[in-house]
Amino acid sequence: MKKCVACGQSGLKKSSALLDFNAVALVEGTVFACQGCGERYEGFERVELLSRTVAQHIARRNEPLRPEEICFLRKYLGYSGKGFANFLGVAPETVSRWESPTSPKPMQHSTELLLRYMALNERPISDYGLDNVGTGARKSKRPKFTNRKGKWQAA
Numbered sequence: 765m766k767k768c769v770a771c772g773q774s775g776l777k778k779s780s781a782l783l784d785f786n787a788v789a790l791v792e793g794t795v796f797a798c799q800g801c802g803e804r805y806e807g808f809e810r811v812e813l814l815s816r817t818v819a820q821h822i823a824r825r826n827e828p829l830r831p832e833e834i835c836f837l838r839k840y841l842g843y844s845g846k847g848f849a850n851f852l853g854v855a856p857e858t859v860s861r862w863e864s865p866t867s868p869k870p871m872q873h874s875t876e877l878l879l880r881y882m883a884l885n886e887r888p889i890s891d892y893g894l895d896n897v898g899t900g901a902r903k904s905k906r907p908k909f910t911n912r913k914g915k916w917q918a919a
Contacts, residue, residue: 765778765796765805768798768800768801768803769803769805770798770801770803771798771800771801771803773798773799773800773801775799776796776797776798776799776805777796777797777798777799778794778795778796779794779795779797780792780793780794780795781793781795781806783795783806783808785808785814785818786818786832786836786839787832787836788818788822788830788832788833788836789818789821791808791814791818793806793807793808793809794806794807794808794809815840816840816886818836819836819837819840819883819886820883820884820886822836822837822883823837823879823880823881823883823884824880824884828870828871828876829871829876829879829880830868831862831863831864831865831868832863832865834862834863834871834879835863837879837880837882837883838859838863838879840883841882841883845859845860845863846859852875852878907919
């Protein structure tokens with residue numbers, strides 16, 4: 765950064781500091797400070813990699829997920845609150861309660877495990893083609909499988 769956006773002065777002082785990252789981590793970031801007006805500009809390098817690293821760290825921890833961590837992982841996976849609720853088959857208000865900073869409702873353990881699994885695999889479960897599984901009409905016949913050249917295939 766060469767000039768202050770607020771006052772136009774050049775020669776910003778560059779330093780590093782521990783900065784808040786989405787209310788879930790403290791991360792070493794870059795700070796540019798204007799010597800004229802005191803304006804600060806904060807940022808992180810390689811944000812995609814940083815987000816992945818933070819998400820995977822959160823997903824591997826033993827403690828239950830905090831509301832801000834649920835929100836971070838949901839956004840990391842690319843879900844809106846409503847989209848996440850639709851995917852899980854819950855009301856949007858349920859997601860809001862899980863993420864509430866003042867009076868959070870705990871997530872069911874199985875739902876939390878699914879969210880952690882998705883974060884560790886870096887993609888929403890819909891990317892596996894499982895978003896419509898179990899929604900079709902039941903068929904009366906059992907599937908048949910045959911062995912072709914050492915590989916099992918549905919017939």
